[in-house]
Amino acid sequence: MKIAILSQGSRIHSTRRLREAALAAGHTVRTMDPLKFAIRVERGAPSLHYRTREVRGIEAVIPRIGASITFFGAAVVRQFEQMGVFCVNSSQGIVVSRDKLRAIQVLSRHDIGIPSTAFVREGTSLLPTIRSMGGAPVIIKLLQGTQGVGVILAETESVAEAIIETLHSTRQNVLIQxxxxxSRGKDIRAFVVGGRVVAAMRRMAKGNEFRSNVHRGGDVAPIDLDPAYERTAIRAAQIIGLHVAGVDMLEGCDGPLVMEVNSSPGLEGIERATQTNVAGAIIEFLERQVRLPEIDLRQRLTIAGGYGVAEIPIGPGSPMAGLSLLDAGLRELDITVLSILRENHAIPNPQPACQILRGDILICFGKLEAMKRLMPLPRPRRRTAREADRTSDNQAVPRDTTDRDL
Ligand SMILES: Nc1ncnc2c1ncn2[C@@H]1O[C@H](COP(=O)(O)OP(=O)(O)O)[C@@H](O)[C@H]1O
Ligand SMILES: [Mg+2]
Incomplete structure (x- = not known):
């Protein structure tokens, strides 16, 4: 197989290791600098040029896009995707993982532990926000930092406020966490490849340092990963859309708290600490997956008018709860259930006899009109005394509309 590693330096340790592992498995490898590509966008014929020559024959791509070139690097990966070439990590996954706010927002709607996090612009909301998170000390983070740079521990509210205001004044976006x-000074890095944790280590900061990054002098030690941490790491990588990911988790009182999902995790620390051939695992995954390049469902599934994908939650009052898929009559409504999300796991391609349970989420493809009718109505929120007053002042507002709007 002809593999391209997108990396700015063939001497970088991780790049070298991936190259070695690919060669050892009998593949042809080329290390290509993402910045040396020219992207050609033509109707029906996306192509790439590298230096002066058109790129041809590459069957798989391993992106190792540095944080300083995310925009152009991700555009090159996206172009390979348009050309139907399998990329170990998708351009979308890379872009989401590079923005700490975006990544944690995406994770937050799923049942995954995350440290509570806020993003504010308005100076007057700063103190109330910090207090609502339990007050100082708090962590302040630049959205695009790496290797511990741009992560600050503010010991008091006033220091936190001063730092955030200074950063805002230089037009930097920061999040408060x-x-x-x-988990002070320690965290866990789980290395996920193709839906499996292939290696895991604990990172411990030096001395008084609270950041455990290897680049900040942190020490590493192999660990047997607790199943809750393993599940969380796999799920976080999958939600962000990465086949290869370094998932960083703090050890909270109630279990794992995902801080970050890295799309180009370093191999040196983890391979040294765990004596595992992580590069080899990436190449093996690539061999298994290469015939299945990523496709964007939104681009393909909504072409036929009136059809699309929807998730249907099974609430307590759902008439489908307790029935099998067959008895629920979804097929007759022209709806196919692709997967059922149940607690912490998914049931892919469920059989007609599979029972629907309360609390399930059905991921469906089918007629939008029919799926809309199966959606639960928004639950009316109890009105506050002030809202009730306002309505009684203005009898022209029909009661059920006010409730619905909420
Ligand atoms: N909310 C937090 N609580 C405690 N420690 C944290 C928190 N966020 C980050 N850290 C520490 O700082 C380090 C760097 O933070 P991280 O968000 O991973 O940024 P980077 O991308 O620079 O690695 C982490 O490895 C961890 O040791
Ligand atoms: Mg980190």
């Missing part, structure tokens, strides 16, 4: 004291 609860300082997870119980």
């Amino acid at each position: 609860r300082f997870v004291q119980e």
